[in-house]
Amino acid sequence: GESVGLHLPTLSVQEGDNSIINCAYSNSASDYFIWYKQESGKGPQFIIDIRSNMDKRQGQRVTVLLNKTVKHLSLQIAATQPGDSAVYFCAEENQAGTALIFGKGTTLSVSS
Amino acid sequence: ETGVTQTPRHLVMGMTNKKSLKCEQHLGHNAMYWYKQSAKKPLELMFVYSLEERVENNSVPSRFSPECPNSSHLFLHLHTLQPEDSALYLCASSQDPRRSGYTFGSGTRLTVV
DSSP, X not given: OOOEEESXXXXXXXXXXXXXXXXXXXXXXXXXXXXXXXXXXSXXXXXXXXXXXXXXXXXXXXXXXXXXXXXXXXXXXXXXXXXXOEEXXXXXXOTTSSSEEEOOOEEXXXXX | OOSEEEEOSEEEEOTTOEEEEEEEEOSOOSEEEEXXXXXXXXXXXXXXXXXXXXXXXXXXXXXXXXXEEETTEEEEEEESOOGGGOEEEEEEEESXXXXXXXXXXXXXXXXXX
């Protein structure tokens, strides 16, 4: 079946370090991938997206890398801050192209 | 506030009750979605509406009944739920069902007793 998975359920880093969160996806036909951040008590919040015709896209302190050969997606956060502590989800299009499907999430904990 | 508002924020209901969850968006989006988020599980897609028509029902039990009266409002009607239906129910909207990011509401935390 369709699935989007993440390699690690938790990641702990020190403030100021760079964080890398990984995701393996299954739909090789997906044209679109997104990373979301979910803080406690809130809904998921859009961070950054990337289309399949790109390998890399940068935002403010975040970079998404797409490796279509091995169906791997990663989110890099530079100079991680305590406010970055949250659950991070990757998402991709479902087979029908009607909606997004999400991975299980990685909980990022940032200590000062 | 994200532009997608869900009410109520919390709901406790008995297994014989009937209740409804409400979602409202004023972003001018054309598609709306219901997702279920249970502890330690990925977000599960439940329903997709595009231009007020249901385009996906992801094998959801009939005790969950969606309604989309217009492009700004989405409801999830609940009846005779089970304790395992307790979860966070998230509504989202997007400009297009494909290739655009979703804006999520804060969710309704549902507890079935």
